[in-house]
Amino acid sequence: MAGSPPKLPDDLPAIAQITSPALREAIVRCWSDSLARSPYQSLAVSPQAPHMPARPLLLHVNEVNARTLELIEVAEKDYGLHPERDVTLATAILHDVDKPILYRWNGASFSYAEGRSLADHGAVGADLCLSHGIPLEIAEMVRHHSAFASEGLPGTVEGTIVHYADFVSNDFAAILSGVDTIHASTRPVPKQRRD
Ligand SMILES: [Fe+2]
Numbered sequence: 182m183a184g185s186p187p188k189l190p191d192d193l194p195a196i197a198q199i200t201s202p203a204l205r206e207a208i209v210r211c212w213s214d215s216l217a218r219s220p221y222q223s224l225a226v227s228p229q230a231p232h233m234p235a236r237p238l239l240l241h242v243n244e245v246n247a248r249t250l251e252l253i254e255v256a257e258k259d260y261g262l263h264p265e266r267d268v269t270l271a272t273a274i275l276h277d278v279d280k281p282i283l284y285r286w287n288g289a290s291f292s293y294a295e296g297r298s299l300a301d302h303g304a305v306g307a308d309l310c311l312s313h314g315i316p317l318e319i320a321e322m323v324r325h326h327s328a329f330a331s332e333g334l335p336g337t338v339e340g341t342i343v344h345y346a347d348f349v350s351n352d353f354a355a356i357l358s359g360v361d362t363i364h365a366s367t368r369p370v371p372k373q374r375r376d
Pocket residue numbers: 241245276277347351
């Protein structure tokens with residue numbers, strides 16, 4: 182089913198903040214291709230996650246982009262660190278690019294697209310990125326960003342920013358939705374603990 186490529190830059194305003202025109206165009210191609218390979222017309226009707234399938238992926242990606250921009254500023258102003266801005270922001274914009282391909286939500290039940298599983302998240306996105314000319318450094322961060330990946334994001338300032346931007350966006354939405362947070366499900370902590 183066809184996606185809606187012309188809407189993408191409007192749906193994801195952070196794309197306009199990427200300084201490289203070639204990278205901007207490659208990001209739009211990646212998301213357009215992902216939607217074209219899915220049943221969804223836009224990110225607004227794609228599921229965010231298996232534990233929050235009714236929540237639009239559009240909300241999550243824009244939340245991660247916003248947190249990433251904030252953390253870039255924190256890293257620079259408060260720590261004197263120098264994250265590569267295009268690399269960091271492009272990774273944030275693309276980190277969940279494979280979800281429309283992998284996830285199926287019919288309004289009542291969630292499943293993975295045929296032959297896919299949790300283990301494909303990240304790998305499918307990274308391969309899609311590489312097929313559209315996204316630089317290897319960014320594609321490899323997409324590959325390893327998942328909490329359930331065998332390797333995590335690199336311990337660079339760029340990897341650290343995207344990790345926390347993704348986790349806090351996921352987990353605030355989880356609390357709002359009344360489901361388990363990712364950080365607690367990967368390393369269980371008592372639910373009543375508040376420190
Ligand atoms: Fe995410």
